[in-house]
Structures are given as structure tokens and as C-alpha cells.
Amino acid sequence: MTxxxxxxxxxxxxxxxxxxxxxxxxxxxxxxxxxxxxxxxxKGKLTISxxxxxxxxxxxxxxxxx
Numbered sequence: 001m002t003x004x005x006x007x008x009x010x011x012x013x014x015x016x017x018x019x020x021x022x023x024x025x026x027x028x029x030x031x032x033x034x035x036x037x038x039x040x041x042x043k044g045k046l047t048i049s050x051x052x053x054x055x056x057x058x059x060x061x062x063x064x065x066x
Contacts, residue, residue, distance in 0.1 A: 004050075005057045008035050012061055028058055 011034055015027050035054045040046050 002053070004035065004039065004053055005060070007038060008054070008057045009061070011035075024062070028061065031061070032058060 008031060012027065012031050015031065032054055035057070036046055036051075039050050039054075043050070
């Protein structure tokens with residue numbers, strides 16, 4: 001599991017605990033924005049590869065939530 005995936009999972013769990021009323025799609029959209037900012041802060045830029053990694057992790061989280 002990559003640092004990105006670990007961080008996204010932790011953030012997703014934190015978001016779920018903080019507000020159970022929110023819809024999953026809205027939470028995942030917020031998580032995507034958070035992950036993009038996290039990568040930019042860590043690397044200084046966001047690449048297409050990074051975006052693909054984010055989408056891959058989001059797909060995993062969607063399947064866990066179902």
C-alpha cells in the first residue's frame with residue numbers, strides 16, 4: 001500500500017466519522033480534492049500519473065463502501 005493510499009484511507013475514515021449524513025459520492029469528491037492538495041504539498045506538482053493513482057484508490061474505496 002502506497003503512502004497516498006494509506007493517507008487517503010485514513011482521511012476517508014476520518015470524513016465518515018465526522019459526518020455520517022453526507023453522501024458517499026460527495027465524500028469521495030472531497031477526498032479527491034484533499035489527495036490532490038496532499039500530493040502537491042508533498043511533491044510540488046500533480047502529474048497525470050498521480051491523478052490516475054488517486055482514481056485507482058477512489059475506486060478501491062468505492063468498492064469497500066458497497
